[in-house]
Amino acid sequence: MSFVFSQTREFEAANEKYSVTFSKGDLALPPARKVVVVACMDARLDPAKALGLEEGDAHVIRNAGGRAVDAIRSLVISQQLLGTREIVLVHHTDCGMLTFSDDSLRQKIRTELGHDADHIAFLPFKDLKASVVDDIKVLQQHPLLLDVPITGYIYHVETGKITKVQ
């Protein structure tokens, strides 16, 4: 699909600049600050900038909504193999997950792609604060996760601020 405009040339040019002044080639594999951040994939949220993370500091897991249940595989690896001992969860205002239901998305997929998506739980939510509280509970109660400090924030896309939920 070479006729399609792609972002990759710009990514490669930006990476060229990044690598010219890169000075962090000797960082250890395990995160230095022993923390794993679980956040939404939203384009407006840059977890590193918003939380002050440098390369090497923290694992960052991101998915649609920053949903805990979709991060378990990665969290187990983070804790069991790479020594993180704290989880920070970040959901955010104006999240796309507030705008649809499993039923509406499945219907859209059926109409536009001609496929059935009944086997996928898309994990939308109706209440932002409740989504953080619910996800912390999922993490606290999961048998394959360690008993570590878990903090949940809402990131405000309008102001760049985080507010603590729990």
Added chain:
Amino acid sequence: MSFVFSQTREFEAANEKYSVTFSKGDLALPPARKVVVVACMDARLDPAKALGLEEGDAHVIRNAGGRAVDAIRSLVISQQLLGTREIVLVHHTDCGMLTFSDDSLRQKIRTELGHDADHIAFLPFKDLKASVVDDIKVLQQHPLLLDVPITGYIYHVETGKITKVQ
């Protein structure tokens, strides 16, 4: 667990600084560059810095290994509801996923946590380049994903450089 040292005070202090000069409060929900990046959660990789992403530019999905099969839910949402039309995959050198097997991790969990993790595919890999090729194939062939440009890179944690695999 208030007696445990936590990163959250530092995160909150860093966020305070970030939000003071924050000037991007009016960004649209859909990613401006219509691209979604799928990358590993590794602490040494900062996808925004390494690829030149600003707030609002791109969805960023991250999980252990940057595995495609674990990103399908988020990718469908990204394409169907938020209009992205390109996927960029980033795996990296010295990845933790090269260091274990499903069997070894399940055994560790059984011994240390006393639980069975046989129901989780942890998705480790033995060949870094092959993991990118395999994951591009997963994305290309998935019935719920659109036929969009997909590019796969290896990020070199030693140099900060990306090299294109396919």
